[in-house]
Amino acid sequence: xxxxxxxxxxxxxxxxxxxxxxxxxxxxxxxxxxxxxxxxxxxxxxxxxxxxxxxxxxxxxxxxxxxxxxxxxxxxxxxxxxxxxxxxxxxxxxxxxxxxxxxxxxxxxxxxxxxxxxxxxxxxxxxxxxxxxxxxxxxxxxxxxxxxxxx
Numbered sequence: 001x002x003x004x005x006x007x008x009x010x011x012x013x014x015x016x017x018x019x020x021x022x023x024x025x026x027x028x029x030x031x032x033x034x035x036x037x038x039x040x041x042x043x044x045x046x047x048x049x050x051x052x053x054x055x056x057x058x059x060x061x062x063x064x065x066x067x068x069x070x071x072x073x074x075x076x077x078x079x080x081x082x083x084x085x086x087x088x089x090x091x092x093x094x095x096x097x098x099x100x101x102x103x104x105x106x107x108x109x110x111x112x113x114x115x116x117x118x119x120x121x122x123x124x125x126x127x128x129x130x131x132x133x134x135x136x137x138x139x140x141x142x143x144x145x146x147x148x149x150x151x
Contacts, residue, residue: 062078
């Protein structure tokens with residue numbers, strides 16, 4: 001039996017006996033590689049979101065955008081927001097029409113504590129609760145959000 005050069009995957013010759021263990025080892029290797037790449041993709045997406053967020057920080061406010069992932073996302077603004085305005089656009093569709101909803105988040109806002117939190121350096125948006133019912137949803141998968149945060 002031969003193996004591929006980069007990933008050492010089995011390449012059977014016509015005369016080779018095909019073994020179940022060979023398949024299982026190959027699939028386990030593929031699974032491990034995909035999982036490793038998935039983790040790196042998540043880390044790269046988070047780093048890109050943070051870079052985009054901090055690139056537009058001004059003395060008393062910051063503007064930026066992010067795409068919802070339904071995973072915890074932290075944004076570094078360099079200051080603790082006292083007030084934020086977040087607008088979420090519906091995921092892109094074949095239509096040119098966007099559905100827009102404005103959301104306000106205030107640091108002491110009781111109704112937003114499970115959706116967004118503020119830190120000394122920025123803010124965090126949380127995944128949607130499995131039980132649902134929390135509003136506003138500030139991290140819906142594939143929804144595009146724009147924000148302005150005031151110091």
